[in-house]
Amino acid sequence: MKYILGNWKANKNFTEMKQWIYTFQREYRANETVTLGVFPPLLFISYVQGKLKDCKNVFVGSQTISSFEKGSYTGDVTATTLEGVAYYSIIGHSERRKIFGETDEQLAEKVKQALAHGEPPEQTVAMKKKMNLPKDVVFIYGGSVNEKNASDYFATGEIDGFLIGKACLDPVQFIAIAKAAQ
Numbered sequence: 001m002k003y004i005l006g007n008w009k010a011n012k013n014f015t016e017m018k019q020w021i022y023t024f025q026r027e028y029r030a031n032e033t034v035t036l037g038v039f040p041p042l043l044f045i046s047y048v049q050g051k052l053k054d055c056k057n058v059f060v061g062s063q064t065i066s067s068f069e070k071g072s073y074t075g076d077v078t079a080t081t082l083e084g085v086a087y088y089s090i091i092g093h094s095e096r097r098k099i100f101g102e103t104d105e106q107l108a109e110k111v112k113q114a115l116a117h118g119e120p121p122e123q124t125v126a127m128k129k130k131m132n133l134p135k136d137v138v139f140i141y142g143g144s145v146n147e148k149n150a151s152d153y154f155a156t157g158e159i160d161g162f163l164i165g166k167a168c169l170d171p172v173q174f175i176a177i178a179k180a181a182q
Contacts, residue, residue, distance in 0.1 A: 003161025006168025061088030
C-alpha cells in the first residue's frame with residue numbers, strides 16, 4: 001500500500017475548501033494500492049470527513065495533536081477531542097518543531113496520546129528524522145513532491161508514501177501524485 005497525504009497547513013477558507021472537495025470528488029478514482037489522506041485545518045476536519053466519507057481509500061486526519069490528554073490547554077487539540085472525528089494525526093512535522101519548538105519528549109508524548117486514543121500504530125503518521133526504523137514502520141517522505149517527481153521517488157523502493165504540502169492544495173495535482181504511486 002502506498003500513502004499520499006495532503007497537508008493543507010493554514011490554507012483555504014470555507015469557500016475554497018468546498019471547491020477543493022467538489023473538484024476532488026469529480027476527479028478521484030479509487031485504486032486498491034493507494035490510500036489518500038487529507039489533513040485540512042482543524043475547523044474543517046468534520047466537514048471534509050462528511051463530504052469524503054464515500055470516497056474509497058480516502059481518510060481525513062488532524063495536522064497535529066496535543067501532548068496532553070485533556071485539561072486547561074487553550075488552543076490545543078487533544079486526542080480525546082479528536083476521538084470519533086479523526087483517527088490519524090501528523091506527529092513531528094518539521095514546521096511544528098521549528099516554529100513551535102516541539103521537542104523529542106513532546107513528540108513521544110503525542111505518540112503515546114495517539115496510541116492511547118484509538119490511533120493504532122499502523123495508522124499513526126509519525127515523521128522521524130532518525131532513520132533506524134523497524135521494517136513494519138511505514139516511511140512517509142515529506143519533501144518537495146509533485147506529479148513530475150513522485151514516480152522517481154517511488155522507484156527507489158524506500159518510500160511508502162508522501163506528506164505533501166503545496167501540491168495538495170490543487171486537488172487535480174494531488175490526484176496526479178496518487179496516480180504516480182499506482
